[in-house]
Amino acid sequence: xxxxxxxxIVGGGVAGMAxxxxxxxxxxxxxxxxxxxxxxxxxHVWKPMLHCFAAGxxxxxxxxxxxxxxxxxxxxxxxxxxIAGIDRAAKRLKLAPLEEEDHEVLLDERYLDYDVLIxxxxxxxxxFGTPGVVENCIFLDNIxxxxxxxxxxxxxxxxxxxxxxxxxxAIVGGGATGVQxxxxxxxxxxxxxxxxxxxxxPEMRVTLLEAGPRILPAFPKNVSAAAQKQLEAxxxxxxxxxxxxxxxxxxxxxxxxxxxxxxxRVWAAGVKAPDVTRQMDGLECGRGGQFLVRPNLxxxxxxxxxxxxxxxFISDSPLAPTAQVARQQAHHLARYLPGFIFNKKPVPAFKFxxxxxxxxxxxxxxxxxxxDGKTFGGGFMHGLSARLGxxxxxxxHQFELYGPFRGMIAxxxxxxxxxxxxxxxxx
Numbered sequence: 001x002x003x004x005x006x007x008x009i010v011g012g013g014v015a016g017m018a019x020x021x022x023x024x025x026x027x028x029x030x031x032x033x034x035x036x037x038x039x040x041x042x043x044h045v046w047k048p049m050l051h052c053f054a055a056g057x058x059x060x061x062x063x064x065x066x067x068x069x070x071x072x073x074x075x076x077x078x079x080x081x082x083i084a085g086i087d088r089a090a091k092r093l094k095l096a097p098l099e100e101e102d103h104e105v106l107l108d109e110r111y112l113d114y115d116v117l118i119x120x121x122x123x124x125x126x127x128f129g130t131p132g133v134v135e136n137c138i139f140l141d142n143i144x145x146x147x148x149x150x151x152x153x154x155x156x157x158x159x160x161x162x163x164x165x166x167x168x169x170a171i172v173g174g175g176a177t178g179v180q181x182x183x184x185x186x187x188x189x190x191x192x193x194x195x196x197x198x199x200x201x202p203e204m205r206v207t208l209l210e211a212g213p214r215i216l217p218a219f220p221k222n223v224s225a226a227a228q229k230q231l232e233a234x235x236x237x238x239x240x241x242x243x244x245x246x247x248x249x250x251x252x253x254x255x256x257x258x259x260x261x262x263x264x265r266v267w268a269a270g271v272k273a274p275d276v277t278r279q280m281d282g283l284e285c286g287r288g289g290q291f292l293v294r295p296n297l298x299x300x301x302x303x304x305x306x307x308x309x310x311x312x313f314i315s316d317s318p319l320a321p322t323a324q325v326a327r328q329q330a331h332h333l334a335r336y337l338p339g340f341i342f343n344k345k346p347v348p349a350f351k352f353x354x355x356x357x358x359x360x361x362x363x364x365x366x367x368x369x370x371x372d373g374k375t376f377g378g379g380f381m382h383g384l385s386a387r388l389g390x391x392x393x394x395x396x397h398q399f400e401l402y403g404p405f406r407g408m409i410a411x412x413x414x415x416x417x418x419x420x421x422x423x424x425x426x427x
Contacts, residue, residue: 004034005341008093008114010083012039012067013047014323014397015309016120018330019337020076021401027338028075035076036112038083038095042067045143046397047122048323051177053146055184056154057191057362059417064143065401081110086117088281088302093117116304116341118333119291121277123310123321125173126270126288132247137267140177149266156263157189157204166203170252170262172244173269174210175218176359179227181268182206186234187362207237207260209252211269214240216359218320223359223367230365244269271321273311286313295349297333306347308333319352327397328352360390 007023009016020037027033043064045053052058071078081095091114098107124141127133138149160167169185171178189204208215208231214224215231215238228238243255251261273289284292284300290313292300297312299305309326319325332350339345354371366386399407 004031006034006036006113006115007118007337007341008036008038008112008116009118009120010038010093011120011122011309011311012037012041012044012078013120013122013309013326015122015326015330016118017044017065017070017401018327019118019120019308019334020071021074022331022334023337024071024075030075033341036079037067037071037076038079038081038093038112039067040080040082041143042080043143044070044401046323046394048176049394050140050143050146051181051184053143054140054149054153054181055188056150057184057188070401079112081107083121083276084109085279086281086305088283088305091115091117091304114304116306116337119277119280119305119307119311120309120326120330121274121311122326123271123273123290125267126272127267128270130244130246133267136247136249137172137265139267140181153185153188153264160203166205167264168205168207168251168262169264169266170207170209170260171266171268172209172252173267174208174212174215174238174240175268176216176357178208178210178266178268179215179231180359180361181266182208182231182236183234183361183364186236187364205235205237207239207262209242209244209254209260210238210240211243212240218357219359219367219369223369226367227359227361227365230361234364271310277311286315288313296347297329297350298347306333306337314350317352322357323393324355324357325352358386358390358393360387363387366390 009020016037020035023033024035028035043066045064049058049063067078081098083093084096085094086092093112093114095110095112097105097109099105125139139145140149156167171182185204185206214221216224216227231238244252245255246253247265251259251265253259275289277285277289277291283302283305286292290311291307293307293312293314294300295314295316297306297308299307308329310321329350333347336347340347356368356370358366358368360366368386368389395411398410402410
């Protein structure tokens, strides 16, 4: 057993990877901290790109960071597994048994001891208990679901082309994920038609359903209106103020008694914390299952446990579950945690600095909104600036994890790859 101070981070998303990398670089390499990152997958992807992986307009093998190799290069350890519970008195974390698809047990329950525990387990779509959604809809909460969607989508395109019938896709949720997915699916078939591959773009019928009065409710109204106009120009049907009452194998039932039938049914509405948050030895959770935390990101009942990102809820000043919030909280905790560990200094309150937001509709258009409500984007050149800004956020994330030199190599490799491979996944 290590005699060093043990920091265990659960979740390798935007926040978890940032904390592990920063602490590993500064204190893990030198042996001052024993840092372990736990995740139920083997690689990290930037979650705001999942809709691109699902549509096939980005190849995730180029954009994944393998936890094992990244941990070795940055002074921390990786542990593959899914958290099943904690014992706060013993400061011990329990990992669920590892099973094959046929339920053969590869590893029994395992345990990790910690001195500080950080939850960064993100969120998933919220079905709000709507009947039939879990059984009949596709979710895009992780890379496995995005890859499964892409495979099914490509097969469905081929079938639709062979039958000469349209491909109907319905997406519930008019936030950034749903809106951007609709545009990326259109882009995928646009690019495919350039290769004389099943040119069925006019035969793909996409319907976007939003319960609220407008899509992109987190953006100013002018951006919502412009984005809807752009989607409709792409022949994407946008239905606002439309409540879904249920789902079956053929489509969605609406509260007004009508239906929207579709072979592909995607649920991208709302977010909630993973169900496992309510199994953490009595830690307080909010209505959405998020851990209740103080302004300094410590959980309300245990000073040695922190939560960041989508799985954390600050009651005094609730924040949107975005990558921007997760990133800033991760940087805050990585900065002040060493003082808390070594000098018993309290972690100061987290202060969010709103840098605005960007939404990109494939290569068709894009918009940005600053914190003061001013917007930019729309049209070819301004839309290009917003789309480039969206890509710049991803490159910034790469540079923070890889470092300047390897980050430049990653950018250069992606650029070269564009000359060799088609811009949409076809295999």
